[in-house]
Amino acid sequence: MQYRSFVTDTIGAADDGDIVEFLGAVTDVRRMISNLTLPVARKRGISERALGIIVLVYAGLDRPGLLIEYLNVLPSTVSSDVNKLVDAGLLRRKLSPADRRVSRLEVTRKGIAAQQESLRQLHAAFRARSAGVSLDELHACIATLRKLGGEPQPSVPNPLREAGTTD
Incomplete structure (x- = not known):
């Protein structure tokens, strides 16, 4: 007997195939981001995670404990980075x-x-890949990803946005 689990919500039932497709799409986006950020990190002699730490510190996660919690890594990992x-x-x-x-x-x-x-680098690639995607579609995608991730609000402040704005 084949095992099938279902997630039911307002759009109907999602089966295992839907979940696998979702994970594949998220992995594809993550791989694209990595392909664009890794050369920048290597140029500076740091890891991609270390480049991410710069972004997180800039956003306000300015204590090692906050980075450890957010990244879900060992203290020694953050300390080394x-x-x-x-x-x-x-x-x-x-x-x-x-x-x-x-x-x-x-x-x-x-x-x-x-x-x-x-x-x-990310902006140039994003612009090229998002031709034909409206701002409303982008915002809906972000909202959906946050909902699926269990974080309806951003878990990291966005210093490029004024407090309280989403556009």
Whole structure:
């Protein structure tokens, strides 16, 4: 007997084949992002995850504990990546004025340049691939992905958006 599970919601029943197609589509997008960001990271002698850490710190996840929680990795992983980013001049550690025992991370100008280069690569590819996709369709896709991910609101602040706006 073949096992079939179903997820039922307002659009009807999704079977295992739908889930596999969804996972394939998400993996394809992740692979595209990786193909565009990895050269930027390699150019700076860091990992793709380390480049992602720059983006996260810029967005406000400025303490190692927040990065560990968000990335769901071991503390030693974040510590190693942060040390490499500091050594490369892409991040700096700054003591918190409120509690001198707390170290905060800050993106340097060099780190911002790496982030901007990565965003330019992603933007160019995104523009080319999204021809014919309306802004409403894009926003619906984002909302759907958030709903499927269990995060109806962004889990990381978007410093490129003003608080309270979605457009």
